[in-house]
Amino acid sequence: MTDFYDGSFYGRRMGKPLTPRQRGLMDTDMPRLRLDLSLSAPAALAGLFEAPVREVWLEVGFGGGEHLIHRAVENPQVGFIGVEPFVTSMAKALTEVVDRGLGNVRLYDDDAIKLLDWLPEASLSRAYQLYPDPWPKKRHWKRRFINAQNLDRYARALKPGTEFRFASDIDTYVDWALRHIRDHEAFDWTAETADDWRLPWPTWPGTRYEAKALREGRVPRYLTFRRR
Incomplete structure (x- = not known):
């Protein structure tokens, strides 16, 4: 792990009490x-998964897990790493993974910065950050x-030519993300028409x-960037 980690996680880690079954699965x-993350990351991330996968996607802050589980079911040959510190x-997501027998999902329940710093360079084929906490003040x-x-x-973890996808319903955060990512030398915004950011992905x-x-x-907005 690099020395980038600066302890930037903010927010609650626990909400409603877990059900007895959820506690058991945890x-x-x-x-x-x-x-x-105390172990070295494998050079090929596919080795992390119980099922055979051809590439690995990351979702940071998956919330209720609806998107993560949907994509994992839809893409059984893709390995998914889901990050969510909220217990x-x-x-909830763990229950779905177990009940569906998804061998192409691994989970991480701490700060995403630690996970990003642990991943090998150019090891991801896609990354999602959907509806992150906007910190509106x-x-x-x-x-x-x-x-x-x-x-x-x-940028370090994504392979060249792959996508980083961001969604938010908070105008100030959409503007913030668009400005910061467009200004970053490693990313290009892919939108060519208004529908490219008004409409969700397939x-x-x-x-x-x-x-x-x-x-x-x-109104949600959907931004897609390509790693140069």
């Missing part, structure tokens, strides 16, 4: 699926995960956060 199955959300904007240092991390399952945003009148 005890019995989470140790099997959790990535152990209740992790337990201006004095808290420094806590937003999208910043120059973390974009350096994404086979998009939606998320509970997106549904809440739509109910409350906020």
Whole structure:
């Protein structure tokens, strides 16, 4: 692990109490699926997964896990690493992984910065960051995960020519992300028409956060960037 880690995780780690089954799965199955960053990352990340996979995608902050599980079911030959420090959300996703027998998913329940620094260079074929905490107050904007240092991390871990996908319903964070990522030397914004950022990606399952945003009148935006 590099010395980039600066302890930038903010927020709660626990919400509603876990059900007895969730507590049991966290005890019995989470140790099997959790990535152990005390070990060196394998040169080929495909070796992390129980199922044979041809490439690896990352989702940082998967929330309720709707998107992560949907993509893992949809793409059985892709390995998925899901990062979520919020215990209740992790337990929910873990239950789905176990119940569906998904051998192409590994999980990490701590700060995504640690995971990004642990990954080998040019080891990911796609990365998602969907509806991250927007930290809407201006004095808290420094806590937003999208910043120059973390974009350096994404750029190091992504293979050239692959995509980084970002979604948010908060206008100030969309503008923030677009400005920071377009200014970064490693990324190009791929949009050619307005629909490229107004419409979600193919086979998009939606998320509970997106549904809440739509109910409350906020409009989601979907940004796609290509690693140079």
